[in-house]
Amino acid sequence: DMNDNAPYFLPENKTFVIIPELVVPNQQVASVQARDNDSGNNGAILFSILQVDFIAKDGATTPFQGYFRVTTSLEADMFIGNIELVTNLDSTLQGTYQVTVQAQDKPSVGPAQEAKITLNLFTVDQSYRVRLQFSMNKEEVGANMEKIIAVLTQATRTTVYVVSIQDIESTARAR
Secondary structure, eight states: OOOOOOOEEOOOOOOEEEOTTTOOTTOEEEEEEEEOSSOGGGGOEEEEEEEEEEEETTSOEEEOOSSEEEEEEEETTEEEEEEEESSOOOTTOOEEEEEEEEEEEOOSSSOOOEEEEEEEEEEOOGGGOOOOOOSSOHHHHHHTHHHHHHHHHHHHTSOOOOOOOOOOOHHHHHO
16 A cells, blocks of 8 residues: 555635634634545544744734644544644734644655645634524523534534523513
């Protein structure tokens, strides 16, 4: 068996938005998916983060080290790289983190092959938080959380985080 195929990323049609005040270390903020048509170790993929640049609203670019990490997992025949936050982000910085991720195969013999992709993670402040009101109680909302997040993720094409679920007073509900 030869390592004659390079890994390739699957098309990503999501937009990743980060609200720095809400995202805590070890929380996933983005993901990538890749495959390699080789078999065995030649087709196994390991993800790594090559570079992170922050692009401010004024266009200034600053390299950032150590803010993100990627973990590799396998689901069916697809490798998934989950990008997680390592440390708190500076909530005063508004702009885009450009995260360059590498997918590299692990051949038994010979040199490894790789592919790269750059993700844009947009940061926004808390004013972009959305409050949703449901006509069911807190427990029912909590029980349906997976469905609610799936629908919101599909509608917004972003990663959705639920900060809290609260009952509203009956007078506010009546209004």
